[in-house]
Amino acid sequence: MSSAPAVPAPALEPPRRGLLRGRGGAWREVGTQVLAFLLSLGVLIGILTALHYDPAQILWALWNGSVGSRPSLGVSASEATPIILTAVAVWLAAQTGLFNIGADGQLQMGGLAAVVTTLYAGLPSTSWVLIPLGLLAATVAGLLWAGIVAVIKVYRGANEIISTLMLNFVAFIIISQLIRGVLQDAANPYTPQSKPIPSGAKINALLSGTQLTWGIIVALVLAFGTIVFVKNTTVGLRLRAIGLNREAARYSGIAIERYWLSSMLISGAICGLAGGLVLLGLRYYIAPGWASPWGYTGILIAFLATRSPYLIPLWGVLFGMLGSAGPVLKGEASVPDSIVTIMQTLPVIVLFLLCVVARRSGGLLAAFGRPKSSSPVEPPAGETAEIARPGAVGV
Amino acid sequence: MTPTLLVAENVSKRFGTLQANDRINLELRGGEVHALLGQNGAGKSTLVSIITGRFAPDEGRIVIDGRDIPTGDPHASVEHGIATVFQELMLVPSMTGLENIGLALRESANRTLRKRIEAVQTEYTLAAPLDIPVRNLEMPQRQRIALTRALAQKPRVLLLDEPTSLLSPTAVAGFLEKVRELAESGIAILLITHRLDEARTIADRLTVLRHGRNVASHDRSTVPSNSDLAMEMLGVRLVDEIEVSEPQDQRMLVVADLSAVNESKQTVINNVSFEVRAGEIVGIAGVDGNGQFELLEAIAGLRHTGAGRVELEGTDLTALSYRERFERGVKLVSGDRQRHGIIPTFSISDHFEYALGRETLTRLPSVLSDYDVRPSHPRHRGDQLSGGNQQKMIVAAACEQDPKLLLLAYPTRGLDVQASLKLREVLVSHARRGVTILITSSDLEELLSISHRIVVMNRGRIVGTQHREAIDHQQLAEWFTASDDETRGNAA
Numbered sequence: 001m002s003s004a005p006a007v008p009a010p011a012l013e014p015p016r017r018g019l020l021r022g023r024g025g026a027w028r029e030v031g032t033q034v035l036a037f038l039l040s041l042g043v044l045i046g047i048l049t050a051l052h053y054d055p056a057q058i059l060w061a062l063w064n065g066s067v068g069s070r071p072s073l074g075v076s077a078s079e080a081t082p083i084i085l086t087a088v089a090v091w092l093a094a095q096t097g098l099f100n101i102g103a104d105g106q107l108q109m110g111g112l113a114a115v116v117t118t119l120y121a122g123l124p125s126t127s128w129v130l131i132p133l134g135l136l137a138a139t140v141a142g143l144l145w146a147g148i149v150a151v152i153k154v155y156r157g158a159n160e161i162i163s164t165l166m167l168n169f170v171a172f173i174i175i176s177q178l179i180r181g182v183l184q185d186a187a188n189p190y191t192p193q194s195k196p197i198p199s200g201a202k203i204n205a206l207l208s209g210t211q212l213t214w215g216i217i218v219a220l221v222l223a224f225g226t227i228v229f230v231k232n233t234t235v236g237l238r239l240r241a242i243g244l245n246r247e248a249a250r251y252s253g254i255a256i257e258r259y260w261l262s263s264m265l266i267s268g269a270i271c272g273l274a275g276g277l278v279l280l281g282l283r284y285y286i287a288p289g290w291a292s293p294w295g296y297t298g299i300l301i302a303f304l305a306t307r308s309p310y311l312i313p314l315w316g317v318l319f320g321m322l323g324s325a326g327p328v329l330k331g332e333a334s335v336p337d338s339i340v341t342i343m344q345t346l347p348v349i350v351l352f353l354l355c356v357v358a359r360r361s362g363g364l365l366a367a368f369g370r371p372k373s374s375s376p377v378e379p380p381a382g383e384t385a386e387i388a389r390p391g392a393v394g395v
Numbered sequence: 396m397t398p399t400l401l402v403a404e405n406v407s408k409r410f411g412t413l414q415a416n417d418r419i420n421l422e423l424r425g426g427e428v429h430a431l432l433g434q435n436g437a438g439k440s441t442l443v444s445i446i447t448g449r450f451a452p453d454e455g456r457i458v459i460d461g462r463d464i465p466t467g468d469p470h471a472s473v474e475h476g477i478a479t480v481f482q483e484l485m486l487v488p489s490m491t492g493l494e495n496i497g498l499a500l501r502e503s504a505n506r507t508l509r510k511r512i513e514a515v516q517t518e519y520t521l522a523a524p525l526d527i528p529v530r531n532l533e534m535p536q537r538q539r540i541a542l543t544r545a546l547a548q549k550p551r552v553l554l555l556d557e558p559t560s561l562l563s564p565t566a567v568a569g570f571l572e573k574v575r576e577l578a579e580s581g582i583a584i585l586l587i588t589h590r591l592d593e594a595r596t597i598a599d600r601l602t603v604l605r606h607g608r609n610v611a612s613h614d615r616s617t618v619p620s621n622s623d624l625a626m627e628m629l630g631v632r633l634v635d636e637i638e639v640s641e642p643q644d645q646r647m648l649v650v651a652d653l654s655a656v657n658e659s660k661q662t663v664i665n666n667v668s669f670e671v672r673a674g675e676i677v678g679i680a681g682v683d684g685n686g687q688f689e690l691l692e693a694i695a696g697l698r699h700t701g702a703g704r705v706e707l708e709g710t711d712l713t714a715l716s717y718r719e720r721f722e723r724g725v726k727l728v729s730g731d732r733q734r735h736g737i738i739p740t741f742s743i744s745d746h747f748e749y750a751l752g753r754e755t756l757t758r759l760p761s762v763l764s765d766y767d768v769r770p771s772h773p774r775h776r777g778d779q780l781s782g783g784n785q786q787k788m789i790v791a792a793a794c795e796q797d798p799k800l801l802l803l804a805y806p807t808r809g810l811d812v813q814a815s816l817k818l819r820e821v822l823v824s825h826a827r828r829g830v831t832i833l834i835t836s837s838d839l840e841e842l843l844s845i846s847h848r849i850v851v852m853n854r855g856r857i858v859g860t861q862h863r864e865a866i867d868h869q870q871l872a873e874w875f876t877a878s879d880d881e882t883r884g885n886a887a
Contacts, residue, residue, distance in 0.1 A: 237741075237749040245738045251729065252750040252792065253721040 029308040036354055037318070040346035047342065048335075058333045065328025066321035072328065074210030078282045079292070080320025081219045082107060085274035086298025087305070087312050088223040093267040094302060095230055096259055097243040102149060102164025104295025105171035106142040106268045110275025112175055113141030115183070115194050115286050118201035125198035134201050135276045142272015143265050145171065150264035154257045160264070168295075179286055193287035203281040215277040220313055222270065227309045239263055271295065292323065300348050319344060397424040400583045401446070401477070401552050406455035408441050411781040412811040415441040416452070417607040423552060423583040428574060430598035431587045434628055434837035435683050436808050438607035439587050443554055446585075447479050448472040459552075478550035482557040484541040488530035492540040495529060499544050515547050519577060535566040542573075552583045559593060560684075571597050589628065589683055591621050591876060603627045606838075622872030625682065629839035629875070637819055637845050639863070640827045642675035646709075647831040648694070648800055653703030655693045663689040665855035667703070671833065673799075676826050678842030678849045679835040682875055686855035687835040691802040694833070695727040696720040707800060726798040728790055730805030736789040737778050743788060744773035750792050766791040767817050783814030790818060794825055801825065803834040807841060819845050839871070853877055 045055045066076050086103040093100040100106075117137035118130050145167060152158040176192065183194040203213045230236035241249045242256050250256055275291065283290045297319050305311040326340040401423040408416040416438045423429050433439045444450045446457060451467025458464070465471040486495045496512055497504035509525065516522055523539035524532065532540070538558065545553060555574065559567045575597050578584050588594055594601055601613040603624065611627045613619065619627075648671040655664040663686045671677050679687045692698035694705055696717035705712045712720050729735035738746060743763070747755050755762075756773070763771040766787045768780070777788060786806060793801065803822070807815035823845055826832055836842050842849055843866060851859045851874040859874040861867060 234748055234753050237745055241738045241741065241745075241749045244740065245734075247734050248736050248738055249749070250717070251727060251735045253718065253726075253796070254749070255718055 030311065032354055033304065033308065033311055033315075033351065036351035037347050039354075040343075040350040043350065044343055044346055048339070053333065053335060058329065058335060061329045061332040061335075062322075062325045064332065065325030070207060070210050072324055074205065074207065074212035075324035076317070076321045077216040078211045078213065078278070078320075079294075079323035080317045081215045081281075082274040082278050082291075082294035083297050083301065083319050083323075084216075084219040084223050084313050084316030085270050085277075086295045087301035087316055088226050088298075088309075089267040089270035089274075090299050090302035091305065091309055091312060092226055092230065092239075092270070093263050094306065095236075095239045095243045096256075096263045097246060098153070098260060098264055098267075099161045100146065100149075100164055100264065100267050100271075101161055101299060102146060102167050102268070102295075103271045103298050104291070104293060105164070105168035106145045106271035107275035107278070107295050108168075108171045108175055108291055109145040110138035110142040110272030111279040111283075111286060111291060112171075112178070112275075113137040113272070114201075114276040114279040115197060118197045118280070119195055123198075124200070126200040128200065130198060130201035131203060131280060134197070134280050135273060138276025138279070139269045139273045142275065143269035145272070146264050146268020149268075150261045153264070154260055175286060176288065179288075183286070185285070191287065194285045196285040197280065201280055202284060203277070211282055213277075213281040215281045218277065219274070219316070222273075223313050223316070224310075226270075227312065231309070271298075297323075297344065300345075304348060304351055397426050399423070400425045400459065402458040403442065403446060404456050404458060406442065406445055406452045406457075408445060408450060408452050410809075412783060412814065413809055414607050414811065416445065418455070419604065419607070419609055421585075421602055421609075423585055425551070425583050426578055426581050427599040428578045428584045428586055428597050430594035430601045431585055431604065432589060432591070432594055432601060432624065432628055433604035434589055435805070436837055437604040437628070439604055440556070441607075442604070443479070443556055443585075443587060446472065446552075446554065447477060473548065476549065476551035477554065478545035478548045478552070479554040479556065480538075480541045480545050480558060482560060484537055486529045486537060486541060489528055491526050491528055492523060492532070492543075493525040495540060496525075496544045496547060500547060512543060512547060515543055519543075519546055519573075519580070521546070521573070534562060535570065538562065538570065546577075550582060552585070553577065554585045554587070556587045557589075558586070559588070559590065567593070591624050591628075591682070595621065595624075605630050621876035622869065625875040626839075626868060626872045628682070629680070629837075637823050639676065639823050639845060639847060640674065642826070642847055643673040643829060645673045647671055647673040647675070647707065648833075649704070649706040650694065651704040651706075653690075653693060653700055653705065655689060655698050655700045657689065663855050664693055664700075667852075667855075667857050669850060669857060669860070671800075671831050673831055674826050674829045675848065676822065676832040676834065676846045678846030679833060679852055680839055680842050680849050680871070680875075681835075681852040683837050685852045687852050688804050689855075690852065691727060691804050691833060691835060694800075695725055695802055697727065724797065724799030725802065726793040726796060726800070727802045728793050728804070728806055730786070730803075730808035732782065732785045732789060732809075737785055739778050741777050742774045743768065743777050743780075746777050746788060747773075747792055747795070751795055755795060762791055762795060763788075766794075766821060783810040783818075786810060787814070787818060787821075790821060794821070794830075798825075798830055801830055801832045803832065805836055806834065807836065807838070815841065851875060 048055050048058055065072050067073055086107060090100050090103050114134040114137055118134040121133060123129055123133070148167065149160050149163045152163060153160045179194050180192045185193050185195040187195070203215060206212050206214060230239060238249070238254050239259055242254060242259055246256060274294070278291065279286070301312055301315040301319065304315055322340065322344050326337070329335045329340060330337065399422055403419060403421040406416050406419045407414070419438065419442055421431070421442065431439050431442070441450070445452045445466065448467060448469040448471055456463050457466055459475045464475050487498065490498065491504070493504045493509060493512060497508055500508070502508050512525060521539045521543050523536045523543065529537055529540060559570060562570060571593060574584060574586065586594065586598065595618060599615050601618055603610045603612070605628060618624070650670070651668050653664055653667045654662065657663045665686070667690060679690060681687055689698055693700050696712070696715060696719070700713070703713070707723055707725065710723065712723065712725070715723070738749070741749070744756055744759055747759055759773050760771070763773065768784050768787045768791065777785065780788065790806065807818055810818065819841065822832055822834070834842065834846070847863050849861050849866070849871070850857050851871060853874060858877055859870065861871065
């Protein structure tokens with residue numbers, strides 16, 4: 001028979017705030033994520049060996065295709081840009097408990113707006129205004145596209161997961177219709193694609209012979225800025241309060257709907273900007289498949305890094321490198337596409353498995369969620385609700 | 396006399412500083428219906444959880460047939476013939492009745508099981524369709540499935556936790572008859588309820604709990620009147636009366652002809668009218684579930700009202716949302732801390748900062764000591780405080796927002812004596828400064844100790860009002876238990 005559980009002893013060392021939250025919790029989290037990455041690399045090599053590929057050759061191709069050369073460095077950076085931005089956008093919305101699956105659609109609409117404004121604004125093709133105009137248009141387009149979702153969520157209670165997902169398809173269809181119709185490039189009448197943007201709208205590379213632009217810097221600054229803002233301001237605290245316990249926030253007089261609207265709009269705006277940066281800095285015109293599924297990769301990363309958002313840029317760069325190394329892998333090591341996809345998803349699966357193992361064994365427990373005995377046991381009155389599990393993306 | 400089947404002897408259980416069960420004794424005999432009465436938080440659920448093995452008691456033992464059974468072991472209690480039908484029934488909605496029963500018995504839902512279950516259904520005349528997903532069944536049918544599931548375990552002791560709370564009045568009568576029949580087949584039945592009439596109708600014996608203790612036990616022949624039973628449940632001792640100050644003359648809150656319905660369109664507030672002055676504390680008393688909480692929700696703007704008016708300082712609030720009323724100084728504090736108060740992972744200072752802004756943080760240490768929140772370190776996690784300290788923190792945050800009208804729903808639920816006393820003192824001192832307070836509680840003593848006025852709710856109506864100086868317990872008790880006709884008479 002167990003004796004009465006005492007009131008938990010006061011924490012001698014209260015958790016600190018900011019970058020290093022908790023008693024080493026943040027570092028443990030980082031450690032787990034690194035462990036997940038290394039483990040997944042190990043699993044990958046195992047799979048490749050079993051499939052009779054040469055692991056050494058593949059690792060070499062990975063290195064070469066991502067950071068081993070100047071061009072590949074540029075590709076890595078330009079792949080990482082939209083991934084970082086969409087990841088931080090999805091993470092931001094998730095703070096208020098909204099699941100923005102529509103990062104992809106918002107990014108696509110951003111790209112579309114960038115093309116349309118730079119081509120049809122009637123400005124000289126070398127005007128310096130083109131780039132800011134294109135990026136602004138992209139941002140607004142993403143914001144409006146997410147705005148549809150936010151408005152029907154707030155005023156009609158529509159589930160944002162479904163509406164964002166559906167709008168991805170709508171965005172896709174609108175774009176494919178337009179590049180076959182009014183946006184069709186007259187010079188290429190047989191391929192559905194838009195005219196290329198004017199030369200003045202193209203973002204120049206920072207290093208000649210590469211695709212490295214200042215887009216990656218914008219992405220990193222914006223990502224860190226957003227995370228620091230959410231983690232360290234009262235507004236950020238309110239966003240998180242809504243995501244963690246909406247009813248409590250309502251009782252405290254927080255205008256939930258207003259925060260939902262703004263977090264969703266900003267999330268969409270960031271995704272739209274990502275689309276604009278891709279278009280003006282990398283693709284220059286819209287054709288089928290112009291946007292890789294960066295938006296979905298962003299969702300994965302937002303999921304991976306819910307509890308340690310400062311890892312978002314890191315994961316973004318890593319996934320960008322994998323994206324960049326993909327074609328090289330195919331070329332040099334003759335590895336099929338599917339292997340590249342496996343490489344991108346393995347860390348996610350491994351991390352989730354680690355979480356499960358940690359919960360079961362209790363060994364890595366402190367790294368995930370709250371310890372089992374953290375809050376005093378409440379009597380089993382019918383109305384004691386389960387404490388929402390912290391860290392879960394709030395849906 | 397029928398033999399004693401199960402004895403709970405000197406059962407005690409403590410959660411943190413809350414003594415949920417304090418040396419409770421209970422005895423169940425084969426073939427009897429034993430009603431366990433008490434308000435929410437009286438310790439009924441804790442006792443049931445101990446008998447079913449969900450919790451181990453700190454002290455005391457559970458005896459079946461004169462032998463101790465292992466405590467804290469759900470399997471052991473099932474093996475010893477204890478079966479439970481929980482309030483929420485615990486059925487998987489998408490599965491059929493047979494699948495649900497199979498799930499509980501760890502058997503596959505095949506023909507053998509069907510035969511056995513059909514036999515149980517015939518034996519106890521509990522006909523209910525076994526092949527329709529449970530979510531498509533009416534509530535009484537679901538309950539029959541849950542009951543069949545419990546009976547299929549061939550129990551000797553059957554615990555029914557608030558079984559009638561989900562049933563319509565007509566279904567209740569049928570259900571109680573069924574319970575009676577089950578008892579006559581030799582099973583010992585423990586019926587947990589806070590509905591006096593039910594207990595009176597079918598119970599052979601009655602045990603009343605309050606504050607985790609045995610308050611009274613009655614045999615069928617000696618059951619007192621409903622009003623006496625209500626007083627046993629709600630409590631009347633006036634041991635720790637707190638000095639309250641005279642309210643101001645200014646009229647703060649006016650509620651006029653207010654009505655509201657619940658989610659299933661039943662009237663929960665019926666034509667309620669009253670006025671409250673600035674600095675006045677009004678206790679809303681009644682047997683739980685008679686519209687007290689809904690009234691507070693309606694005043695706060697969280698529940699849509701069909702008719703009537705709410706005014707604060709002469710301003711009509713009726714058309715305003717919760718947020719708009721909040722900004723005008725109406726604050727609602729719920730006793731359901733986990734759902735309505737605590738943000739998981741947030742520190743104490745986070746709780747204050749998100750609700751009140753960063754400026755508050757400079758005076759936070761003094762606020763925490765004023766409200767006696769312990770540990771008072773602002774960086775301590777809110778969800779790791781004990782229940783009482785969580786409640787003090789939430790009340791502190793609400794009070795720091797300069798309320799004009801403070802609505803408190805069961806604020807001391809789950810708190811120990813010390814913590815709830817401290818909370819009451821805090822409320823009284825706010826009233827002294829002119830804050831108007833409406834408070835509802837399962838505990839009449841608590842309301843009597845701080846309220847200037849007690850209004851009694853019964854079936855959604857206000858059936859009576861008494862002032863602090865002239866409390867007539869007998870009259871209160873009659874109001875608590877007045878039947879429908881009488882309440883109408885009183886309201887007219």
